[in-house]
Amino acid sequence: MPNIKSAKKRVKVIATKTAQNKAVKSALKTVIKKAYYAVDTNAANKTEAVSLAMKKIDQAAAKGIMHKNTAARSKSSLAKRLNASA
Template sequence: MPNIKSAKKRVKVIKTKTLQNQMLKSQLKTAIKKFEASLKEGKAAASEAYNFVVKKTDQAVAKGILHKNTAARRKSQYAAKLNKIA
């Protein structure tokens, strides 16, 4: 455990940020699962889920959770899956 006041604060801040990152990662994973499930339901449902998963992916990039190239690759993969069911 840190003894210095600023080090104690850093521990608290890191703990808070870690929880926020975990929440965003969890939301992204849930959106991906919903998108994969909606592919079986039809084009309309999949299109709506695609928009949501792309939004969550972009939010993860903005928060620094995903690299922008990783996000671009994933969005491309989602679009390919969506176009495949057309």
């Protein structure tokens, strides 16, 4: 445990940020899974699900939760699967 006041604060701030990032990552994974499921089952709302997933991926990349190249790869994979299902 840190002894210095600023170091104690850093520990608390990092814990808060880690919890927030974890929540965003978890929600992102859920949205991506729903999009893949909608495409695979040929659901009526598959385009909306994919567009929502792409939006969430962009937001995560903008916040630095996901690397921009990883985000681009995820979006490309979603788009490819959506176009193949049409």
